[in-house]
Amino acid sequence: MFEDLRDLYQEVILDHGRRPRHGHRLAAYDASAKGDNPMCGDRVQVWVKHAADGRIAETGFEARGCAISIASADLMAETVAGSTPAEARALFARFRDMARTGVCIESDTLLERLRPLAGVHAYPSRVKCATLAWHALLAALDGNGEATSE
């Protein structure tokens, strides 16, 4: 019945939405921030642990939200491990473009890992579900405590 929704709800999304690998608070962390989507009530908190060289060693999150927002937070945590904060910021810019246009650059190996979320471009009201955790991550990296996806 929902075959045409498989572009949005790919197995990867449903799987990460149901069983996020990074959906937990970090015992030790260097930065943290909350993200809030006041229109729909979705909320996320992100914790970041840096490696000695300043790269992102680990990201954890706690979220309440839809399958898209949880899966996006989890794929984000998976993908940014090992990135510098500047690389993570740049990746978010490319991810946001992909979420809005549906276009994934083939040679972009990091973005490629987030490709399952490209389907949100066809659902404009859901794009902010996919970007909420990213706003929180960037706020944490910038030393801000709060972010909103509005």
Place this chain on the structure above:
Amino acid sequence: MNVTTRPVLLDVDAIRAEFPILRQTVRGKPLVFLDSAASAQKPRAVIDAMVSAMETQYANVHRGLHWMSERTTDAYEGARDAAGRLINARDRREIVFVRNSTEALNLVAHSYGRGVLRPGQAVLISEMEHHSNIVPWQMLRDAHGIELRVAPVTDAGELDLAAFESLLDDGRVGLVSITHMSNVLGTYTPAERIVRIAHAHGAKVMLDGSQAVVHRRVDVQALDVDFYAFTGHKLYGPTGIGVLWARRELLEAMPPFLGGGEMIGTVSWEHTTWAEVPHKFEAGTPAILEAIGLGAAIGFVEGVGYEAIAAHEASLTEHALARLAAIEGLRVLGRAQDRGGVISFTLEGAHPHDVATLLDRQGIAVRAGHHCAEPLMRRFGLQGTARASFGIYTTLGEIDVLADTLLRVREFFA
């Protein structure tokens, strides 16, 4: 006298034929519009009335000394008569046109709240209010030293009347403002009892009838209420027009809300006097076409008749509750004894927004989220629900489509 009970039947096919939009398909599927509590669709009579006014008799009201303005004024004031008749107002001057229920509530919070209530008095609302019946009172509280009290809701989703009464005990509540029907739970509040209890404690009562007036005959005199608000767009009328009804003596005691043209007697630099009610509260050029559309919507609803509407809605609600109860993992919020066709639910394992997106793919429109009632969501430990709400044009078959599709949604996220 031999009284025979005439079966009240609503010919839903004939009614649907009056709503052009219901012939639309969405994503290749027939539209199943179950979001009427947010805003209802418009019948041909409303569309025609507004278009015809623009094409044949449009001008500003109450000012032109010419034919067009006189005709338009007649139509605009005719809508006031229709609104007064709908809720059995004693006096047509008690009908104030506003933009929507939100504006009606803000008008009362401002003009009655600041003009009549005194610091130290309290306003009593309930836990199941829409934000529009919360925020204006918080603003009044913060600006004018009015205490805001909140009567709790039971687990069944009904007003806790004992707690409500105890909150009135000290006699400091000057105004009770409560929904007549919850936009989340579908619960009808016991308006007559609320009014009786409040009046016994010296408090006036405002009812937010945004949902109730769509489904039930409202008689403000029988209810003995003091203020009543409803909005046009949920009553099959246009957006941008609503009604505040209040007892004439209350309106007369209240200062104006907005200042400007239309609401004055005379203006001079030293002193300006106010127009008589209701014009005192209708500053500026009003929503003329929208008022005419509302008049047509009221005529349409009266033509169908509240008896038929209520019977139709009762059968839809009963059927929906039975079908939804049979879905494993589905929980309906609230189980009030007296409830109507607004049903909020959660589905285990699926976020309300995901549910709404999947339903939308099958042409089914529901609302998902907090429904502008965040405190009520928190009361039930939820961040949001999906909500199906019914209108005059909803069919039993559409409810079956909803229930059948929800079973598939459940499988999808299992």
